[in-house]
Amino acid sequence: MDLHSSVLRQLKSRREGFSLAQPFYIDPDYFKLDMEMIWYRDWLFIGHDCEVPRAGNYFTAQIGDYPVVVVRGKDGAIRAFHNTCRHRGHRVCTSDRGASAKLVCPYHQWTYDLDGSLVFARQMGETFDKSEFGLKAVHCESVGGYVFVCLADEAPDFASVRATIEPYLKPHRLWEAKVAHRSTIIEKGNWKLVWENNRECYHCAGNHPELCRTYPEAPTATGVQGAKDDPFIAAHWARCEAAGLPSEFRMDPTGQFRTARMPLIQEAESYTLSGKPAVRRPLSADVPISHAGTMLLFHYPTTWNHILGDHAISFRVLPLSAEETAVTTTWLVNKDAVEGVDYDLDELTHVWTMTNDQDRAIVEENAFGIRSPAYEPGPYSLEHEGGVMQFVEWYSNFMVNRLQGDKARLSAVA
Numbered sequence: 001m002d003l004h005s006s007v008l009r010q011l012k013s014r015r016e017g018f019s020l021a022q023p024f025y026i027d028p029d030y031f032k033l034d035m036e037m038i039w040y041r042d043w044l045f046i047g048h049d050c051e052v053p054r055a056g057n058y059f060t061a062q063i064g065d066y067p068v069v070v071v072r073g074k075d076g077a078i079r080a081f082h083n084t085c086r087h088r089g090h091r092v093c094t095s096d097r098g099a100s101a102k103l104v105c106p107y108h109q110w111t112y113d114l115d116g117s118l119v120f121a122r123q124m125g126e127t128f129d130k131s132e133f134g135l136k137a138v139h140c141e142s143v144g145g146y147v148f149v150c151l152a153d154e155a156p157d158f159a160s161v162r163a164t165i166e167p168y169l170k171p172h173r174l175w176e177a178k179v180a181h182r183s184t185i186i187e188k189g190n191w192k193l194v195w196e197n198n199r200e201c202y203h204c205a206g207n208h209p210e211l212c213r214t215y216p217e218a219p220t221a222t223g224v225q226g227a228k229d230d231p232f233i234a235a236h237w238a239r240c241e242a243a244g245l246p247s248e249f250r251m252d253p254t255g256q257f258r259t260a261r262m263p264l265i266q267e268a269e270s271y272t273l274s275g276k277p278a279v280r281r282p283l284s285a286d287v288p289i290s291h292a293g294t295m296l297l298f299h300y301p302t303t304w305n306h307i308l309g310d311h312a313i314s315f316r317v318l319p320l321s322a323e324e325t326a327v328t329t330t331w332l333v334n335k336d337a338v339e340g341v342d343y344d345l346d347e348l349t350h351v352w353t354m355t356n357d358q359d360r361a362i363v364e365e366n367a368f369g370i371r372s373p374a375y376e377p378g379p380y381s382l383e384h385e386g387g388v389m390q391f392v393e394w395y396s397n398f399m400v401n402r403l404q405g406d407k408a409r410l411s412a413v414a
Contacts, residue, residue: 003029008403011396017389018377020396025190025370031322034191035064037402038301043141043148043158045303045316046070048330049175050145051097052078056114059097063318066151068138069093071103073114080138080149081116092135103135144169145177146303146314161257161299167246168259168295172307173284177332180311180339181349184328187360189367191301191319192395194327197363198304198315199387207358210351214268214275215294227260236263236293243289255394257299264293270310271351277310279343281334300394311343313352323367329356 007030010021023030044063051059052072060069060083067083069092085092090107102119103112111120116135121128139150141158144166148158187194197203201217227233227249240247240261247261268275269291287309295307306313312332319325331348339345369375380389 003033004403007033008400011400011403014396015377017382018379019196020192020392021377022370022375025193025367026322028322031190031319034399035319037399039064039151039319040066041150041152041402042156042301043139043150043161043299044301045146045299045314046080046149047147047316048145048177048179048314048332049078049142049147050177050332050335051147051179053178054099056099056101057097058093058100058103060091060093060095061318063149063151067091068149068151069103070140070147070149071114075115078140078142078147079114079116080140080147081135082138084136085110086118086133086135087121142175145172145174148299160252164250164252164257165259165297165299168250168261168297169307171245171284171286172295172312173286174307174312174332176335177283177312178335178337179330180333180337180343181331181345182328183349183353183356184326185356185360186320187325187327187363188323189325189363190323191317191325192391193363193366193370194317194325194359195300195391196388197359197366199391200381200385202381202384203362207362208355210273210354211271213273214264214271214351216263216265227262232263237261240289240292243292245287245289245292247295254398255300255390256398257297259295259297261295262293263291267291270308271306271313272347273350278348279310279333279337281337281342282309283307283311283332283334300391311348325363327356327360329353 014020046061046068047059047070052070055072055074055076058069058071060067068080069083070078070080072078083091083093085105085107087105087108087110090105092103092105092112094106102114109122110118112135113119116137118130118133121130121133139152139155141148143162146169150156204212204217237247245261249258249260251258264275270277272278290309292309297305297307302317304315314330314332316328317325329352333343337343
């Protein structure tokens with residue numbers, strides 16, 4: 001039986017409400033199939049508009065085998081390209097981020113304009129046509145300050161993502177925020193383990209003392225399990241909606257992305273040990289009330305987010321191998337906020353720096369145990385792990401559809 005057939009059979013026969021079989025978490029061939037079926041074919045969060053505020057600003061990322069560069073053009077548009085020179089394949093941009101009037105490959109100085117067109121290639125002969133050797137474009141969409149890319153030749157329609165998340169993001173004006181801090185950690189576990197850990201707070205009380213000062217561990221806080229029946233959450237939604245802030249839980253029918261605005265514990269306004277704002281200058285004047293809680297945004301497979309009144313935190317997941325995952329956390333603040341005046345960086349980042357490291361340890365111990373020949377899928381908690389079950393269901397359905405040759409509507413880049 002070939003790999004595709006084997007994976008398809010396992011997913012179709014998996015026991016509902018249980019974790020996945022061992023190969024899904026450790027097998028390199030299963031990992032390659034994940035990359036081919038999901039990561040190389042779907043929309044992925046890659047960064048923020050404010051990371052490329054001016055023409056010539058760029059940042060790079062590695063998505064599996066694909067190096068990618070995201071750059072702001074002279075016309076203000078944000079574009080993405082395969083970061084591979086059309087001459088002999090050298091990476092054009094070798095730094096994580098930078099600024100340049102043009103993109104110049106350091107190998108032989110082939111030079112590209114910010115729209116990807118080749119403008120200089122020395123001594124290539126009279127018959128050489130520069131117009132045929134521009135950088136290859138990657139599908140790129142910006143919504144509410146978030147930049148998504150898709151590596152596929154034809155990208156799935158982005159309209160439903162935009163329609164769902166843009167109204168929730170818009171009041172926070174993240175496209176004009178600035179990065180206060182960024183960190184990347186490597187978790188020695190499969191990307192699905194990273195997500196499963198994120199999708200429940202069953203583990204929070206025993207592992208996240210800093211986070212639990214402000215974030216409720218109640219299963220309703222995920223939005224998936226009975227949030228609208230929780231009177232505290234319902235009252236919070238009503239208050240926020242009355243202030244013009246879209247807040248109620250919304251999830252795409254496929255389960256791939258969702259939004260909701262959730263209250264923090266008691267009088268907490270931010271993820272600090274005191275619960276008080278970490279930044280004196282509000283993130284956006286378009287959020288007219290205090291105690292607006294955290295606006296949660298999830299989009300499988302790459303991002304979860306917490307957007308508060310004083311700052312925002314984005315998390316980007318990129319798989320490195322079957323058992324290694326890079327998680328990048330970015331803290332955004334008002335563009336005019338001054339470190340040391342409007343915020344203390346340690347206070348701003350402390351809770352999630354600690355929480356990230358605690359989650360890294362959890363994921364790595366989880367992965368360690370799954371490698372055991374004695375491992376077999378175990379049951380999720382119906383009370384606390386509805387979010388995990390929803391993620392696993394999305395993954396299973398998504399993979400089954402792709403493996404069976406899903407012919408969902410696709411749209412090419414305009």
